[in-house]
Amino acid sequence: MSWFESFILGLLQGLTEFLPISSSAHLRLAAAFAGWHDPGAAFTAVTQIGTELAVILYFRKDIARIVSAWFRSLGSRQWRQDHDARTGWLVVVGSIPIGVLGITFQDQIEGPFRDLRLIATTLVVMGLVLGAADWLAAREEQGGRHRAGRRRKTLADLGVRDGLVYGFCQALALVPGVSRSGATISGGLFMGYTREAAARYSFLLAIPAVLASGVFELKDAGEGHVSWGPTIFATLIAFVVGYAVIAWFMKYISQRSFLPFVVYRVLLGVALFALVGAGALSPHAGESAG
Template identity: 80%
Template sequence: MSWFESLVLGLVQGLTEFLPISSSAHLRLTAAFAGWNDPGAAFTAITQIGTESAVMIYFRKDIAQIVSTWSRSLFDRTLRADHNAQMGWLVIVGSIPIGVLGVTLKDQIEGPFRDLRLIATALVVMGIVLGIADRLAARDERGGRHRAARGRKVLKDLGARDGLIFGVCQAMALIPGVSRSGATISGGLLMGYTREAAARYSFLLAIPAVLASGLFELKDAAEVGQVSWGPTVFATIIAFGVGYAVIAWFMRFIATKSFMPFVVYRILLGVALYILIGMDALSPSAGEPTS
């Protein structure tokens, strides 16, 4: 991988990680359209350490309160009813599905799941799901009948059942094109949570899963030398800086705006991929994974 490729891919990772459009799909597509080798699942997982570091800094106060209260609640029963202590357990519970499936489906994630036809399908299907979820949320905000009497749920309403469902939604993002934030936010909106609550929990939930995945890939990469370390570290730093700016913008955006621009973008991109593949202008396996 060249330094220019790492610069571009780092920018793409930072720009797309927190938006509901799938960063892994965009890294794959950027390489395919540019005629580069597929950077691979290992590169994606490692550069995500950069974007998750941005999450940890942006939500540092929330994380500090959750970790501190949860740790103390292990020895102090009076703290176990505290919302921050419960959030600690909910993040753990929500991380189980992606942890189990990530290990179980490792070979598929690094191989068949990166087929551009599957990515195109995931972009379109999850785009439709996000659009439906967004419309339901908008209807509630206008005072429609769906949960209008008691309003949408916030993070203090989150329980083990909903936390596990969030986790299952996050696990779907193991397929490039689904989008971690897109799947979890869609799931949250369909369960009746506000946009802000769904997005906030989505970002908090991603931290242990992404860091564990990145560290796991770091270990494997160190053993078999499957990544170019200089460019990969450079891309991770770029992803961190750009990602922090994007997350700050996104949290302001969702407070008042609809997700429909992302829905339209996902569907158009997916359809464009279908057309290009159907016309033989793009191979479903364009770019061989970096070894």
Template identity: 80%
Template sequence: MSWFESLILGLVQGLTEFLPVSSSAHLRLTAAFAGWHDPGAAFTAITQIGTEAAVLIYFRKDIARIISAWFRSLANKAMRRDHDAQMGWLVIVGSIPIGVLGVTLKDQIEGPFRDLRLTATMLIVMGVVLGIADRLAARDETGGRHRAAKQRKTLQELSIKDGLIYGVCQAMALVPGVSRSGATISGGLIMGYTREAAARYSFLLAVPAVLASGAFELKDASEGGHVSWGPTIFATVIAFVVGYVVIAWFMKFISSKSFMPFVWYRIALGIVILALVATGALSPHAAESSG
């Protein structure tokens, strides 16, 4: 991988990680359209450490409060009723599905799941799901001629069952094209949570999963020696800087805007990819890494 490739891929990772458009799909597609080798699942996982570092800094007060309350609750039973301590447990519970499936489906994630036909299909399908979830949220927020606006749930009302459902939604993002934030935010909106609550929990839930995945890939890459370390670290730094800016913008955006621009973008991109593959202009295995 060249330094120019790592610059572009780092920008793509940072720009798309927190938007509901699938960063893994965009990394895969960028390589395919540019005629580069697929950066691979290891590159994706390692550069995601950069974007998760942006989450750690942006939500540092929330995360520090949750970790502190969770540790204190281990020895103090009274603290177990504290919302922050409960959030600690809910993040752990919600991380179980992606942890189990990530290990179980590792070979598929690095192989068959990277087929561009599957990526395009997931872009379209999850785009439709996000659109439905967005419309449900908009209907509740505005009400209608014959009914008042419906109060949506906040993170104070997050239950273990809902936390697990969020976790299952996050696990779907193991397939390129799904989008971690898109799947978890859609799940949250469908379960009746506010846009802000769905996005905030989505970002917090991603922290242990992404850091664990990155550490796992770092270990494999160190032993296998198949990663270009200089360009990969450079891309990770770029992803961190850009990712932080995107988080700040996105949290403001969702407070008053619809997700529909992302919905139409996903559907249009998916259709274009399927059309290119169907006409032979693009191979479903374009730019796949050989190693």
């Protein structure tokens, strides 16, 4: 991998990790369209460490409060009733599904799941799911006929059931094209959470899973055509760009809908289907490139 490739892929990772459009799909597509070698699951997992460090920096006050309360709850029953401590426990519980499924389906994640036809399918399907969830949230916020006037939930309403649902939604992102934030935000909106609450918890929930995945994949990083230098460079780029994207995204969703992301996902998926169907792009493009 050249330094230019690592710069572009790091930039893409930072731009797309927190938007509901799938960073893993965009890294895979960038390689396919440019004729580069597929960077692989290990490269993706390691560069995600950079974006998660951006999450930790942006939400540092929330995270420090949650971690402190969680540790106190280990030895105090009273602290277990604290909202921040409960949030910490729910993040732990919600991280179990993706950990178990990630290990179980590791071979598929690094192989068949990277087929461009599957990515096109997940882009379209999960785009429509996000659109439906966003539409439902908008109707409720406007006091429409569907569950008219019901208050959208905040993180203070988060319980074990919702925490597990969030966790299983996050696990769907093991398939490129699903989008970790897209799946968890969609799940949150369907469960009645505000856009801001769904996005905030999505980012917090991702921290243990992504960091663990990145550390786990370190053993495979720097092998083959992807050396350590470009991988570290891409991770740094992803960190800087990712922080800026988080700041923008949290402001954006407080006032606007996810419709632009839904349209983008569907159009990209349809275009990808058309290119593969016409033979202009192989479903395995990039996998054998030098």
